[in-house]
Amino acid sequence: MAASESFSDIECRFVGLTSPTAPRARHGTxxxxxxxxxxxxxxxxxxxxxxxxxxxxxxxxxAPLFAARGIGFLGWNTRYRGAEDQxxxxxxxxxxxxxxxxxxxxAGVEMxxxxxxxxxxxxxxxxxxxxxxxxxxxxxxxxxRRALENLGQGDLYISLNAHKGRPEVxxxxxxxxxxxxxxxxxxxPSLDPFNPENGPPYSAEFVRRYRAAQRARNQRITDWAKxxxxxxxAAGIPDRxxxxxxxxxxxxxxDPTLDPSDRPCPGCYAGLPTIANRNPLVIGRANxxxxxxxxxxxxxxxxxxTEQLARLEIPALVVQSMGDxxxxxxxxxxxxxxxxxxDKRIEFVPGAHYFEDSAAHRDHAAALMLDWIETKx
Numbered sequence: 001m002a003a004s005e006s007f008s009d010i011e012c013r014f015v016g017l018t019s020p021t022a023p024r025a026r027h028g029t030x031x032x033x034x035x036x037x038x039x040x041x042x043x044x045x046x047x048x049x050x051x052x053x054x055x056x057x058x059x060x061x062x063a064p065l066f067a068a069r070g071i072g073f074l075g076w077n078t079r080y081r082g083a084e085d086q087x088x089x090x091x092x093x094x095x096x097x098x099x100x101x102x103x104x105x106x107a108g109v110e111m112x113x114x115x116x117x118x119x120x121x122x123x124x125x126x127x128x129x130x131x132x133x134x135x136x137x138x139x140x141x142x143x144x145r146r147a148l149e150n151l152g153q154g155d156l157y158i159s160l161n162a163h164k165g166r167p168e169v170x171x172x173x174x175x176x177x178x179x180x181x182x183x184x185x186x187x188x189p190s191l192d193p194f195n196p197e198n199g200p201p202y203s204a205e206f207v208r209r210y211r212a213a214q215r216a217r218n219q220r221i222t223d224w225a226k227x228x229x230x231x232x233x234a235a236g237i238p239d240r241x242x243x244x245x246x247x248x249x250x251x252x253x254x255d256p257t258l259d260p261s262d263r264p265c266p267g268c269y270a271g272l273p274t275i276a277n278r279n280p281l282v283i284g285r286a287n288x289x290x291x292x293x294x295x296x297x298x299x300x301x302x303x304x305x306t307e308q309l310a311r312l313e314i315p316a317l318v319v320q321s322m323g324d325x326x327x328x329x330x331x332x333x334x335x336x337x338x339x340x341x342x343d344k345r346i347e348f349v350p351g352a353h354y355f356e357d358s359a360a361h362r363d364h365a366a367a368l369m370l371d372w373i374e375t376k377x
Contacts, residue, residue: 007064012037015074017098020147021091022079031079032095036107037063038072046373047072047103048113048158051096051127052120053166053295053303054084060117061354065366071373072109074099085241085286087295089126089302090136090144096127097151104152113373114154118327118353119169121162121335122305128154129311136302156376157316158369159335161327161353165305167218167298169326170284173268175249175277176213181221184245184278188213193249194274200255200266207258210251215298222297229289239288247283248276252328259328262350267325269353309338316344317372319365321351345372 016030024030035058038044048066050057050073058075066073078095080087103109116124130136131151140148163169177193180186189195191213198206221244232240252258253273256265270276284296293300302308316339320332329348336346347368351361 007068009040010037010064010067011040012063012067015076015099015102017102019079019091019095019098020143021094032077032098033081034058034074034076034099035063036072036074037067039067039070042070043108044070044072045109046070046111046113046377047074047107047109048115048373049074049076049096049099049103049154050115050117050120051076051078051092051099051123052081052118053087053092053123054080054082055119056081057117057120061362062115062117062366062369065363066370069370071113071370072103072107074103074107084284084295085288085291087291089294090140090148092123093127093130093136093151094144094147096124097131097147100152100154111156111377112152112154113156113158115158115160116162117160119163119166121159122165122303122308124154124157125159125305125308125312126303127151128157128314129308132311132313153314155314156373157312157314157339157341158372159316159318159332159339160365160369161319161321161324162331162335163305163327164331164334165301165308166295166303167301168304170247170296171214171218171298173247173250173283173326174214174217175246176210176217177249178217178246181224181242181245193251193254194277200251201257202251202255207251218296218298221292222299225289225292225297229293232289239290241286241288242292243280243286244282244284245280246277247285248273248279250326253325259330261324261329262322263325263328264323265325269326305335306338309335310340312339313341314343315376316341317369318344318346319369320346320348321353321355321361321365322348323351323357324353326353
């Protein structure tokens with residue numbers, strides 16, 4: 001029987017915790033929340049923890065599949081669930097640390113698997129890197145510094161359909177032809193990926209110009225953000241919110257010859273790129289300036305995968321779906337290459353980003369990860 005066919009013996013419990021840098025809200029909400037999934041009445045000695053930058057992972061699709069095999073699963077949320085525009089990396093890592101501590105001290109877990117799914121891949125890598133060797137403590141206040149210096153390390157790391165890093169994925173998806181961040185209609189036709197004169201298919205020369213223009217757009221926003229923050233602070237204003245437009249325009253969304261895979265093309269997570277790119281439902285659609293500098297900027301963000309993965313020395317497994325419309329084979333290979341551990345493995349599997357296309361593909365991927373974990377016991 002496939003694991004997803006029967007979960008009658010699975011139970012989950014709510015876990016709500018305060019954080020060293022965030023108390024419980026006056027109305028009662030804990031800053032750190034999640035669900036812990038196990039087989040009924042069991043106390044697993046191995047458990048996974050999965051967290052995302054802003055998506056609620058408490059009911060993660062892998063939770064019952066892991067629990068059915070006797071591996072606990074903590075679907076964990078930081079204070080930034082649903083609050084992407086407020087994200088600050090240091091505090092997210094501190095909140096993840098509370099989940100790891102709970103697994104070890106309250107749930108009795110002996111081995112913790114850091115499961116980095118989708119955007120959570122670089123976040124969990126950053127957590128392990130910081131837990132191994134704190135680098136974010138410079139300039140931090142005492143509670144933040146103390147918490148960062150006492151993060152508990154994970155024992156295994158899994159990258160599952162993970163983006164290379166937050167700044168990298170945003171930049172890869174940016175519409176390079178946007179020329180005015182205050183006007184979503186302003187476009188440079190020579191860089192417009194939806195202009196039939198440019199493709200698809202896209203020439204190597206156009207791809208080169210387009211990728212360079214994407215990086216330049218990220219840098220323009222960063223330059224503005226630093227100057228604007230300085231201006232605001234001088235006036236006694238700590239921060240502000242600003243919008244971001246047109247971020248469904250990765251050339252790979254429109255041209256299947258770029259980074260070939262089994263994905264449907266044209267397409268992206270939000271549907272047809274020609275339509276999605278004009279809508280406001282995008283990653284990074286609203287930011288404070290500090291959030292931009294912490295999460296999205298190629299220059300200043302520590303949410304970049306390569307930098308953090310290069311500090312990972314625990315056993316690592318990279319799993320990539322070939323039907324994924326937003327993470328591509330080259331992304332998975334880059335993640336695998338960046339992991340410092342000598343004990344690492346990469347697997348390509350069928351299915352969509354969250355395996356929403358097939359329960360069989362979901363079961364297959366889960367079994368692959370669970371089998372790998374069991375070899376490390």
